Amino acid sequence: xxxxxxxxxxxxxxxxxxxxxxxxxxxxxxxxxxxxxxxxxxxxxxxxxxxxxxxxxxxxxxxxxxxxxxxxxxxxxxxxxxxxxxxxxxxxxxxxxxxxxxxxx
Numbered sequence: 001x002x003x004x005x006x007x008x009x010x011x012x013x014x015x016x017x018x019x020x021x022x023x024x025x026x027x028x029x030x031x032x033x034x035x036x037x038x039x040x041x042x043x044x045x046x047x048x049x050x051x052x053x054x055x056x057x058x059x060x061x062x063x064x065x066x067x068x069x070x071x072x073x074x075x076x077x078x079x080x081x082x083x084x085x086x087x088x089x090x091x092x093x094x095x096x097x098x099x100x101x102x103x104x105x
Contacts (some may be wrong), residue, residue, distance in 0.1 A: 005097050009039055037091050037103035045103050056084055
C-alpha cells in the first residue's frame with residue numbers, strides 16, 4: 001500500500017509542533033531547577049517541579065506543594081486553598097482570600 005506524498009509531508013510537519021508544545025507547558029526548566037516568575041502587585045513566585053506535583057512559594061509568604069489536578073497533566077495544580085494554572089510562560093497563582101496574581105517567567 002502506498003501513501004500519497006502529501007500525507008507523509010503533513011505527518012512530518014506535525015512532529016516539530018508536537019515537540020514544541022511539550023516544552024511550553026510552563027514547567028520546562030533547564031536542569032530541573034526552580035523557575036522564577038514576576039507577578040502583578042510586585043509578587044515574585046518560585047515554582048519547582050517534582051514527580052506529579054509543583055511546589056510554589058511567593059514573596060508574600062505563601063507556600064504550597066500541589067499535585068496535578070486532575071492527575072497526569074502538567075498545567076493545573078491544586079491543594080487546599082492554593083491553585084496554579086500554567087500556560088506557556090505565564091502562570092496564574094490563586095490563594096484563597098487573596099487577589100489572584102498573573103505571572104510571567
